[in-house]
Amino acid sequence: MNIDSLFASRLKSERSRLSLKQGDAADICGVSREMWSKYERGIAVPGGEVLMLFAMAGANVQFVLTGESSENVALSRDEQEIVEHYRTAPLAVKSAVLAALTAGTTAQQSAGTSQVFHGKVSGQIAGNKIVNHSVISNKKNK
Numbered sequence: 001m002n003i004d005s006l007f008a009s010r011l012k013s014e015r016s017r018l019s020l021k022q023g024d025a026a027d028i029c030g031v032s033r034e035m036w037s038k039y040e041r042g043i044a045v046p047g048g049e050v051l052m053l054f055a056m057a058g059a060n061v062q063f064v065l066t067g068e069s070s071e072n073v074a075l076s077r078d079e080q081e082i083v084e085h086y087r088t089a090p091l092a093v094k095s096a097v098l099a100a101l102t103a104g105t106t107a108q109q110s111a112g113t114s115q116v117f118h119g120k121v122s123g124q125i126a127g128n129k130i131v132n133h134s135v136i137s138n139k140k141n142k
Helices: 005-018 022-029 034-042 048-056 061-065 077-088 089-104
Strands: 125-126 129-132 135-138
Touching: 005 034, 005 048, 005 061, 022 048, 048 061
Parallel strands: none
Antiparallel strands: 125 129, 129 135
């Protein structure tokens, strides 16, 4: 694939994401349906005005041009309110919010302590007690 075909496939993908037919996108951008078809086949490349009009219709032109999504995704009013409150919240509240939002997800990490052993391990560990060959050691947590 060359750059024009990558651009063309992303343009088509973005049009589809917006649930637009080729004719609809062409009308919005002030070009013929035939010209829009050429854009999506990589035969022609739209100019700045066409891309600006496409962006005004909700297209992510940064994605179309570069293949990378824009970091500045428009937030709904309730999402904006959540972000504003989160930014001003104390750390404990932020932790609680993240815990609530990630509860039950596979990405959630255990809050417990983990241990990694390199080499042979003998004995038994229960809580803060280590039993090894009849020797009991009480490790104090720091």
